[in-house]
Amino acid sequence: MDTMRWNNGCLEILDQTLLPEKIEYINCREVPTVCDAIYRLSVRGAPAIGAAAAYGLALGAREIEAANKGQFIAAVEKIATQLNATRPTAVNLKWALERMLGLLRQNNSGDVATLKELLLDEAHTIYREDLASNRRMGAYGQSLLPQKAAVLTHCNAGALATAGVGTALGVIRAARDAGKDVSVFADETRPLLQGARLTTWEMLQEKIPVTLLTDNMAGYLMARGMVDLVIVGADRIAGNGDVANKIGTYGVAVLAKEHGIPFYVAAPMSTIDFNISSGLDIPIEERDEREVTHFAGCRVAPEGVKVWNPAFDVTPARLVTAIITDRGVAYPPYSETLAALNK
Numbered sequence: 001m002d003t004m005r006w007n008n009g010c011l012e013i014l015d016q017t018l019l020p021e022k023i024e025y026i027n028c029r030e031v032p033t034v035c036d037a038i039y040r041l042s043v044r045g046a047p048a049i050g051a052a053a054a055y056g057l058a059l060g061a062r063e064i065e066a067a068n069k070g071q072f073i074a075a076v077e078k079i080a081t082q083l084n085a086t087r088p089t090a091v092n093l094k095w096a097l098e099r100m101l102g103l104l105r106q107n108n109s110g111d112v113a114t115l116k117e118l119l120l121d122e123a124h125t126i127y128r129e130d131l132a133s134n135r136r137m138g139a140y141g142q143s144l145l146p147q148k149a150a151v152l153t154h155c156n157a158g159a160l161a162t163a164g165v166g167t168a169l170g171v172i173r174a175a176r177d178a179g180k181d182v183s184v185f186a187d188e189t190r191p192l193l194q195g196a197r198l199t200t201w202e203m204l205q206e207k208i209p210v211t212l213l214t215d216n217m218a219g220y221l222m223a224r225g226m227v228d229l230v231i232v233g234a235d236r237i238a239g240n241g242d243v244a245n246k247i248g249t250y251g252v253a254v255l256a257k258e259h260g261i262p263f264y265v266a267a268p269m270s271t272i273d274f275n276i277s278s279g280l281d282i283p284i285e286e287r288d289e290r291e292v293t294h295f296a297g298c299r300v301a302p303e304g305v306k307v308w309n310p311a312f313d314v315t316p317a318r319l320v321t322a323i324i325t326d327r328g329v330a331y332p333p334y335s336e337t338l339a340a341l342n343k
Ligand code: MRU
Pocket: 041, 044, 045, 046, 047, 090, 154, 155, 156, 157, 158, 161, 162, 166, 167, 168, 194, 232, 233, 234, 235, 245, 246, 247, 311
């Protein structure tokens, strides 16, 4: 199922807030609709957000009436600022927008219509490249899995979070395709239940055995010897290998360390932010308190209670066994190995 598709001037985004009950696409014909879809998590997961932002920019650019290239670029930059403000943690959003703007600035054409086409072509390329990137990560990552593996994952780093087969779930799919006996434990992932709603749904469709657990069960599961390894995705990885991912990932990593279980992160190079040398510099999104005070639309906490709702946390590099990228697998020390992959 496509997480998004371009259809004759309209960006159709699969509304993941309705999954698994309903399959519905949001028709985006204007930039604010794309911004809203990203902010509300209708489209979510770092690579998918990047691709949606790229299409959003191409969409907005089509409506610009500019007399010359300078005016056009200034207007496109304004739209990029709007899209970039939707979610701060996943660096793929900024990466995709900067790639689009860079292309525009470098291009010699002064013809605005040509530049508009160029932006749309680049959005298609970003989307297509993500699929290939997922496949490469799968191939590199699956070799780390034993012939029989019970894998714990957190949040959804699957097809729904990308344009392809997923990062963490892409590795799991590749291991299964290589003939390995893989089963998955999916953390439900409070507060927005990406694990319960999306990861289990994807795995059931793929016929990969999956067991759902609430987030607070992972420690006992590990203590019982029921998990061989952990694989998660990432929203942003600092140059030193610190990993920002869905809130709760850090706790899973600490538990994995305690139980001597490998903790792998799968992410494309576009998720690595070489401008940031430590996880302390990663901006962490804080979301509406209603996501915590309510469960499936019902209030579960008293009115007026104080709430803290960070959407991501940072796992220090020392807890990460390896980072599976689309250019190969990096091991500590990450400042050196990630930089080497980036050359
Ligand atoms: O808030 P979300 O659902 O966008 O968070 C998604 C995650 O944390 C994923 O693990 C991450 O983006 C990697 S997706 C390949």
